[in-house]
Amino acid sequence: MKNFYDPSRVEIIVQGTVQGVGFRPFVYRLAKQLGITGTIINTDQGVVIEAEGERESIQGFIEALRSEPPPLARISSLVQHPRQTLKKFTEFSILKSLCTDSSRTIIPADIALCKDCLQDIHDPKNRRFTYPFTNCTNCGPRFTIVESIPYDRPGTSMKQFPLCSACRTEYETPEDRRFHAQPNACPDCGPQLSWHDDCGTKLTVSSPLREAAQALSQGKVVALRGLGGFHLAVDADSESAVERLRRRKGRKSKPLAVMAANLEEAGRICRISTEASKLLSGVEHPIVLLPRKKGQLTEDLTPGIDEIGVMLPYTPLHQLLFRQPDCPQILVMTSGNKSGAPIFTGNDAALTGLSGIADCFLLHNREIVTRVDDSVARITPRGPQLLRRARGYVPSATSLPWQLPQVLACGGGLKSTFCLTRDQDAFLSQHIGDLFNLESLDFYKESIYHFKKLLQVEPEAVACDLHPDYLSSHYARELGLPLYKVQHHHAHAAAVLVEHNIQEKVLALVLDGSGLGDDNTVWGGEILEADCSSYRRIGSLAPMLLPGGDAAAETPWRMGLSLLHHALGSAGMRESQLPQGLSQVDSKKRLALQQMMDKGFNCPLSSSCGRLFDGIAALLGICLEADYEGQAAMELESLARQAKTSQSLEELLAHCRWKPEITRADNRLLLQQAGLIRQLLDQLAEGEQAAQIALDFHLCLIQSLFLCLRQLAEETGIRSIVLSGGCMQNRLLLEGLFILLEQEQFAVHTGETIPVNDGGISLGQAVIGGLRHVSGSTHEGP
Numbered sequence: 001m002k003n004f005y006d007p008s009r010v011e012i013i014v015q016g017t018v019q020g021v022g023f024r025p026f027v028y029r030l031a032k033q034l035g036i037t038g039t040i041i042n043t044d045q046g047v048v049i050e051a052e053g054e055r056e057s058i059q060g061f062i063e064a065l066r067s068e069p070p071p072l073a074r075i076s077s078l079v080q081h082p083r084q085t086l087k088k089f090t091e092f093s094i095l096k097s098l099c100t101d102s103s104r105t106i107i108p109a110d111i112a113l114c115k116d117c118l119q120d121i122h123d124p125k126n127r128r129f130t131y132p133f134t135n136c137t138n139c140g141p142r143f144t145i146v147e148s149i150p151y152d153r154p155g156t157s158m159k160q161f162p163l164c165s166a167c168r169t170e171y172e173t174p175e176d177r178r179f180h181a182q183p184n185a186c187p188d189c190g191p192q193l194s195w196h197d198d199c200g201t202k203l204t205v206s207s208p209l210r211e212a213a214q215a216l217s218q219g220k221v222v223a224l225r226g227l228g229g230f231h232l233a234v235d236a237d238s239e240s241a242v243e244r245l246r247r248r249k250g251r252k253s254k255p256l257a258v259m260a261a262n263l264e265e266a267g268r269i270c271r272i273s274t275e276a277s278k279l280l281s282g283v284e285h286p287i288v289l290l291p292r293k294k295g296q297l298t299e300d301l302t303p304g305i306d307e308i309g310v311m312l313p314y315t316p317l318h319q320l321l322f323r324q325p326d327c328p329q330i331l332v333m334t335s336g337n338k339s340g341a342p343i344f345t346g347n348d349a350a351l352t353g354l355s356g357i358a359d360c361f362l363l364h365n366r367e368i369v370t371r372v373d374d375s376v377a378r379i380t381p382r383g384p385q386l387l388r389r390a391r392g393y394v395p396s397a398t399s400l401p402w403q404l405p406q407v408l409a410c411g412g413g414l415k416s417t418f419c420l421t422r423d424q425d426a427f428l429s430q431h432i433g434d435l436f437n438l439e440s441l442d443f444y445k446e447s448i449y450h451f452k453k454l455l456q457v458e459p460e461a462v463a464c465d466l467h468p469d470y471l472s473s474h475y476a477r478e479l480g481l482p483l484y485k486v487q488h489h490h491a492h493a494a495a496v497l498v499e500h501n502i503q504e505k506v507l508a509l510v511l512d513g514s515g516l517g518d519d520n521t522v523w524g525g526e527i528l529e530a531d532c533s534s535y536r537r538i539g540s541l542a543p544m545l546l547p548g549g550d551a552a553a554e555t556p557w558r559m560g561l562s563l564l565h566h567a568l569g570s571a572g573m574r575e576s577q578l579p580q581g582l583s584q585v586d587s588k589k590r591l592a593l594q595q596m597m598d599k600g601f602n603c604p605l606s607s608s609c610g611r612l613f614d615g616i617a618a619l620l621g622i623c624l625e626a627d628y629e630g631q632a633a634m635e636l637e638s639l640a641r642q643a644k645t646s647q648s649l650e651e652l653l654a655h656c657r658w659k660p661e662i663t664r665a666d667n668r669l670l671l672q673q674a675g676l677i678r679q680l681l682d683q684l685a686e687g688e689q690a691a692q693i694a695l696d697f698h699l700c701l702i703q704s705l706f707l708c709l710r711q712l713a714e715e716t717g718i719r720s721i722v723l724s725g726g727c728m729q730n731r732l733l734l735e736g737l738f739i740l741l742e743q744e745q746f747a748v749h750t751g752e753t754i755p756v757n758d759g760g761i762s763l764g765q766a767v768i769g770g771l772r773h774v775s776g777s778t779h780e781g782p
Contacts, residue, residue: 230336284392463769488515560618581621
C-alpha cells in the first residue's frame, strides 16, 4: 500500500450546460470530500478548474465530474491538462466569473419548480411561504432572464433586485442549494405581483393571486404574466368562458391547451400512461398531447380532435394560484397574443395589446428578456417526441459529427425557427411561429441578435429555404453573406440525420404540406435518397392540381374537388356524382373551380401529402373550410381512430381492404391517388361509415408508402429509413410505417428531440449550408 503523499496538479476545462445548474457548488463539495484544493471559475470558454491533491484523488475527482454531474448539467467536453508545478493551494475556492471576447458557454434552459422549492412555498414556517418567485440552483428562470454572458446576476433581468442579507448569505454559501442561483429572491428583496383591471389600472388588493382565482371562478378572462410571456387563462370547465375567450381572440376552433393543478386532475380528463406521467412531471414540463376522456370538460376545447394538450404547473406562481380556494383546478392556458402575432412579454405592451380580450391582468415586475412559448410533446410507442421545441429545451445544443463554420440558417415560413452553428454544436432557436407579419419578423430578428450575442457567434455564411418569398429567405438575402439555398425536404431529412448522427445515405420519406422543389413545383410527398450533402428524388405522390394555389390549403373543399377531377375528370364534378359533403359548396364556386382545372389556370402541380389529407377530409364532409393549419388532417386522423376500436394497428394493416397503385415515371416511383379516390367513392356509395373510410384511407396510404420504400430499398441497397415532415405528427401514419418497416428489418429513424415539422428544418439547413460552405460549393440549388 502506498503510504507517501504524491501531489498532482491539473487544469480542467468543462464545456456544455455547466453554468446556472449548480455545477460549481457540486465541484466545490466534491473537492472538499476528496481533500482536493484549488479553484473553479466561470469563464466564457466554460468552467475552468485548477485542482491539486493526491494523484488517486485527482483521478477520482475527474471520474466523478464525468459520471456524477448535477441533474441539470450537460457536459459536452471535459479536457484535462496536467501541470508540472504546484501552486500549493490551501483550500478549494470559487472565484468571481471572468468574461473575455469569445464564448463557449451554453446558457441553461428554464426549469420547472423543484420539489424543495415547492415545499418552501407551502411551508408556513419558511420565509418564502407563498412567495411566487421562489427558485434555487435546481429550478427557475434561466434563458428567459439572461441578457449577457457569463451567466451571473448582473447579466440578467434580476440585476434590478439587490439581494437582501439573508438571500446574499444563501447566494454566497457553497453548501446552500441557492449558492449562485442568479434569480434568487424572497418577499423582502425580489419581484412582486400586482392586480390590474381591464383598463390596466392597478388595484390595491391584499392578494393578487386570490383576486385572480376569484375572477377565473366567475368565468373571466385573466391575462397572466408568466415565465416566457403572457398566458390568457379561463376556467376550462366553463363552456361560456371558453366561448368568450375564443370569440374575443378570434380563435374559432384551434385546440386550446390546459393546465391541470396536478396529475390527479389531469387524469380526470385524459388517459395518462406511465411514460406520459414522467414527461408531464419532468424538469421541462412541456404540454403533452393526451387522449381525451369523453364527457369531461367542454368539447369546445378541442372541437373534432380526440386529443388535448395538458401541462402541469411549472412555476411557483402557478402552484400558488391553484392553491387558492376559488381557483378552478383545470385552466385553459393559451398564448397571450393577438392571433398570428408573438406572445406579449412586457406589461405595458400586454395591457394595450390584450385590451378587449382580457378582463383583468395578473402582472409582475421581473422583466422577460427572451419570449419563449410552452413546448409541446407527445408519447409515441418509441418514446417522447417534441412537436414544438421551446421552454425547457432551448437553448441546448445538438452535437454535430463535423466541425462547421459559423452559419446562420433561417428556417422556413410556418412554425419558424432559426439555427446557429459553432464548432461541433448547432443551436436551434425557440419556436418563433408563422413568419407572415412584421411583428413576427421583429421577434425573429431580435431573437437572432440575442442568440448571436449569448453564443458569441458572427456567421460567415447563411442558409435559407429554396422558396424566394418566405420572409426568412428575404432576410437571408439582405445579410450580404455567402448564401446557400436548401431544398425544403432535404432539410427535413438532414435534421433527422443530424439528430441521430447518421452519416451514410438513407431513404428519406418526407411528407408535409408544401415545399418548393428543384423543378419549381410544389413538393410535399417525397422519397429522397439523401445524406447531409446531397439528395436525389426517387419517389413521390403523383402530382395533383392545387386549384387557387395557396388558397387550397385554407379551403379543403378545393382539394376535394381536385381529387375528384384527378380520379374521374370533369365527369366527377357533376352534381349527381358529388359526395354529400362537397354538395354543400356553392355551385358557382364549384363551376369556377372546375373551369380553372380544365384550363389549368392558377392550378400549380403538387405532390403534397398534406393536401391529400385535406382533400380526403373534404370528400368525407369532415372539414370544408380550415380555421387553422393542419385542421382537416387532424380531424381526419381523429375520425379514423374512432373506427380502430380494440384492434391493433398491426392486425389492421395485415388486412388492408384498399389496393395500392404504384407506377413509375420521370425516373421515380409514383404513388397514384386516383385508385384511392375511386375506392373511397365506392365505399361512400355503399353507405360505409365515414370513420371506417378514414381508417381505410390511412391503412392504404401506409401500405402504399411502405411498398414504395421496400421497392426502392431493393433497387438502391439502402436499409436505413428516415421519416420526417409535418404529416409524421399523425400517430397512425408514423406508427404504421414503423410497424411495417421494422417487420422487414429496416433501421427506422424519425425526429425525437427535434420537431419533424418545419420547426426542425433550420437545423437541416445549417448543416447542409455549412458543409457546402466548407466544400467551396457556390451553387445555390441542390
